[in-house]
Every structure is written in C-alpha cells, then in structure tokens.
Amino acid sequence: MSFNKKKVSLIAEKACINEDEKTLISSFVEVCSFLSEFPDELSWRTSKVNPKKPDAATDEGLEMLANRYFEAYRRSDFPAEPSTIPDEMVSVIMENAYGYSAAECEKIKVEHQYSMCAENCVGNLLERYLDSQLRSSHWNWCCGEFVKAIDFLGKNDNGEWIALQIKNRDNSENSSSSAIRDGTRIQKWFRSFSKDTKKGRPSFTNWQKLPSLIQGYNLNEKEFKLFVSKYIKEEKKNLGK
Amino acid sequence: MSFNKKKVSLIAEKACINEDEKTLISSFVEVCSFLSEFPDELSWRTSKVNPKKPDAATDEGLEMLANRYFEAYRRSDFPAEPSTIPDEMVSVIMENAYGYSAAECEKIKVEHQYSMCAENCVGNLLERYLDSQLRSSHWNWCCGEFVKAIDFLGKNDNGEWIALQIKNRDNSENSSSSAIRDGTRIQKWFRSFSKDTKKGRPSFTNWQKLPSLIQGYNLNEKEFKLFVSKYIKEEKKNLGK
Numbered sequence: 006m007s008f009n010k011k012k013v014s015l016i017a018e019k020a021c022i023n024e025d026e027k028t029l030i031s032s033f034v035e036v037c038s039f040l041s042e043f044p045d046e047l048s049w050r051t052s053k054v055n056p057k058k059p060d061a062a063t064d065e066g067l068e069m070l071a072n073r074y075f076e077a078y079r080r081s082d083f084p085a086e087p088s089t090i091p092d093e094m095v096s097v098i099m100e101n102a103y104g105y106s107a108a109e110c111e112k113i114k115v116e117h118q119y120s121m122c123a124e125n126c127v128g129n130l131l132e133r134y135l136d137s138q139l140r141s142s143h144w145n146w147c148c149g150e151f152v153k154a155i156d157f158l159g160k161n162d163n164g165e166w167i168a169l170q171i172k173n174r175d176n177s178e179n180s181s182s183s184a185i186r187d188g189t190r191i192q193k194w195f196r197s198f199s200k201d202t203k204k205g206r207p208s209f210t211n212w213q214k215l216p217s218l219i220q221g222y223n224l225n226e227k228e229f230k231l232f233v234s235k236y237i238k239e240e241k242k243n244l245g246k
Numbered sequence: 247m248s249f250n251k252k253k254v255s256l257i258a259e260k261a262c263i264n265e266d267e268k269t270l271i272s273s274f275v276e277v278c279s280f281l282s283e284f285p286d287e288l289s290w291r292t293s294k295v296n297p298k299k300p301d302a303a304t305d306e307g308l309e310m311l312a313n314r315y316f317e318a319y320r321r322s323d324f325p326a327e328p329s330t331i332p333d334e335m336v337s338v339i340m341e342n343a344y345g346y347s348a349a350e351c352e353k354i355k356v357e358h359q360y361s362m363c364a365e366n367c368v369g370n371l372l373e374r375y376l377d378s379q380l381r382s383s384h385w386n387w388c389c390g391e392f393v394k395a396i397d398f399l400g401k402n403d404n405g406e407w408i409a410l411q412i413k414n415r416d417n418s419e420n421s422s423s424s425a426i427r428d429g430t431r432i433q434k435w436f437r438s439f440s441k442d443t444k445k446g447r448p449s450f451t452n453w454q455k456l457p458s459l460i461q462g463y464n465l466n467e468k469e470f471k472l473f474v475s476k477y478i479k480e481e482k483k484n485l486g487k
C-alpha cells in the first residue's frame with residue numbers, strides 16, 4: 006500500500022488550530038511517511054485507558070499521531086514551578102562539607118529547585134530553535150517524541166532517510182536508540198560539553214561540529230540564546246506569569 | 247560444592263587494612279554465600295582491561311570480590327568538588343523566566359553545582375548509616391554494588407534469603423531489579439517523599455514504614471541526620487579540606 010501524502014495532509018490540517026501550525030504539516034507528513042516504512046520505529050506508551058498504538062496505515066492511527074504532534078507543538082516549554090519537596094539532608098551536607106550557613110542553605114535549596122526546572126527545558130528549547138531555522142528546509146521535526154530516538158528526519162540526494170538525534174549535553178542520557186535497518190543512518194550531535202577535558206578549549210559549545218547536512222542554516226549559540234530569551238519572554242506574557 | 251565460610255573469611259581478612267573493616271568480614275562472607283547460590287545475581291562491569299567476571303566458587307574470584315567490597319567501604323562519601331561546566335542557557339532561562347539578575351544567576355549557578363554534588367552522596371550515606379546500625383545484626387551490607395539491585399541481605403527464621411533494596415527518594419531511578427528465583431524476596435524501601443501528594447502529610451520521610459524485618463534497630467531521621475553531620479565533619483578533617 007502506497008503512502009497517501011494528500012490524505013495525511015488533510016488529517017493533519019484538521020489537527021491544527023492556527024496558521025503557524027499549518028507550516029508544520031509537511032514535516033508531519035514526512036514523519037508519518039517514515040513510520041509507514043518503519044512501523045517498528047514508533048515509540049508509544051500504552052496504558053489500560055489507552056491500550057492502542059496508532060497504526061500509520063489507518064486514518065484513525067494518523068489522527069492519533071496528528072493530535073499528539075500538534076499538541077506537543079502547542080505545549081509550552083516555559084519552565085515549571087518547582088513541585089518537589091527538597092531533601093533536607095542536602096542542606097545538612099552543604100553546611101558541613103562546604104561551610105554554607107543554615108540561612109544560605111534555605112535560599113540555595115529554593116534556587117536549586119528553580120535551576121533544575123530551568124535545566125529541564127533546555128533540551129526542548131534546543132529542538133524548537135532548530136525547527137525554527139530548519140522548518141522551511143527539507144528537514145522535518147519529529148515533534149511529540151513518538152519516533153524512537155530521532156528528533157529530525159530528512160532525505161539525502163539519493164532519497165535515503167537521514168535521521169538526526171539531538172542532545173543538549175554530551176552527558177545526557179542516551180535514549181535506547183534502536184538500529185534502524187535498510188540504510189537509514191542516525192547522525193548524533195550534542196550542543197554542549199559538560200567537562201573541560203581539552204585544555205584551552207575555546208568554546209563549551211559544539212556548533213562548529215554540526216553534522217554537515219544541517220550546516221548552512223545559520224545555527225549557532227548566539228542565535229540560540231536570542232531564541233531562548235525571546236521564547237521565554239513571550240511565553241511569560243502568554244501564560245500571564 | 248559447598249560454600250567454605252572459613253576460607254572466605256581468611257580471604258576477606260587479607261583484603262582488610264584495619265580493625266574496623268574486620269567487623270564487616272561476616273557480612274562479606276554472607277554476601278559471597280548468596281552469590282555462590284545465585285551466581286546470576288552478580289553485577290560486574292567488564293572492560294577490555296578487566297574482561298573477567300569474578301567467580302565466587304574460586305579463590306581468585308573471592309579475592310576480586312573482597313578487594314571491591316573493602317575498597318568501596320574505604321572510599322569516602324564526602325561530596326566531590328563540582329567538575330562539570332554549567333550550561334549558560336540555564337542562566338538565560340532563570341533571568342527571563344523567574345526574574346533573577348545576571349549577578350544572582352552567577353552565584354546560583356555555582357551553588358546549584360554544589361547542591362548536585364551534595365545530593366549525589368545522600369544515597370551512599372543512607373546505606374552507610376543503615377550498615378552502622380545493622381552491622382551487629384543478622385543483616386549484611388552489600389557494599390561495593392556487585393549484587394544486582396540488592397543493598398542488604400539477611401535470612402529469615404526459615405533460613406530463606408531476604409533481600410532489601412534501599413532508595414533515598416521515592417522518585418530515584420529503579421535499578422533493573424531482576425526477579426530472584428527460589429524464594430528470595432526483595433523488600434523495597436525509600437527514605438523520603440519527593441511530592442506532597444497527601445494533604446497534611448506529617449512527615450516527608452518514610453522511616454515509620456520500614457520493612458518489619460529491619461524494625462527495632464532505632465533507625466530514624468534524627469539519627470540519620472546526626473550520622474551525616476558526624477561523617478561529613480570527620481571526612482572533612484581526614485581529607486584535610
């Protein structure tokens with residue numbers, strides 16, 4: 006059965022609620038085209054309430070995928086308010102090991118929570134930034150995390166799939182990246198170094214080592230920083246924070 | 247082949263370098279006795295340099311286990327100095343999302359690193375504290391992390407193995423706890439709650455829910471806190487910090 010791009014586009018369009026989202030339809034279609042070729046690469050957690058995995062070969066499955074895709078795009082990556090209870094033993098160690106006062110530890114405890122919340126968004130913001138620069142290209146964002154270990158999909162000049170896996174840090178946990186068959190290659194890239202292993206490293210970011218296939222789109226740290234500031238400011242306003 | 251406790255004790259004694267360590271010999275012997283019954287429960291990372299897994303049925307294997315066990319006991323759980331490079335994008339988010347100033351972010355960045363280092367020792371200190379209270383009992387500390395997903399081993403009145411898995415937080419990652427065969431039961435316990443899910447929860451620690459088999463050893467949060475303060479102070483002195 007051949008993949009019907011026109012039909013998938015129409016299903017995607019129904020899942021969109023504004024014009025901006027519609028500029029992602031062609032990316033969604035390509036992602037579904039990939040999944041129709043490699044159904045095992047679908048990553049979908051089932052539950053008792055939702056026991057069914059979507060099948061990209063059926064209209065119902067495509068609707069499920071479209072909803073997940075555009076809902077994830079709409080979801081804000083503004084950092085959450087801390088919701089965990091800090092472990093008091095951390096303060097006990099901070100006081101005795103590093104000499105912070107009890108009052109300092111109280112303040113540090115709260116700021117540490119905010120730092121963790123901020124940290125947790127960087128990976129998503131990095132994907133959003135890359136998509137913002139790549140959307141008009143032949144690269145397709147796998148928004149919604151339903152393609153195993155792949156963040157962007159494209160094709161090379163021979164029409165073979167090329168997959169990109171993006172990490173924010175060189176020490177981010179590896180997702181269980183399954184080996185994809187039949188000539189699909191996964192290229193991996195991380196944005197930042199967590200350790201100063203190389204004496205005199207001029208930069209702790211890794212933009213100069215972007216895979217050659219996504220070079221030429223003016224992707225760099227300075228622009229990423231501007232993107233993040235702008236995104237967070239706008240979301241803060243949108244969310245009424 | 248029956249397990250020769252006398253021989254294992256002698257091998258352990260050679261791995262000890264002071265009298266304090268010798269009080270752990272009987273625990274080490276019990277751990278090896280368990281591994282001789284359940285060799286698949288050994289957790290050992292091999293490498294090109296060290297391609298061999300220890301076999302608890304050979305003297306050589308027992309020596310490897312004894313060295314690992316007592317070296318881990320000797321290793322300090324004083325928090326490390328931060329060695330990672332902070333991600334500057336976290337400060338960008340902190341400034342724009344929560345309104346911290348650039349100067350505050352510089353300070354928070356460093357304190358956040360120290361907080362993570364402190365956090366990373368709590369789990370180990372919890373095991374040390376439990377061992378300090380349980381060593382003279384029939385409970386045996388699986389020091390050195392070479393028994394899969396098990397932190398303490400004991401036997402019940404019927405001579406059946408009982409295994410304990412200890413976590414510091416209810417949201418700590420689960421180690422891949424293999425199901426142990428032949429009547430060995432794993433009891434799990436965590437020390438602290440990370441979320442305030444229960445309205446009016448009187449305490450965020452879980453000492454009142456200790457598995458019944460390790461009740462009666464005066465294990466509690468107040469004593470754990472005293473243990474941590476004392477341990478960190480002593481190690482600070484020992485390490486000349």
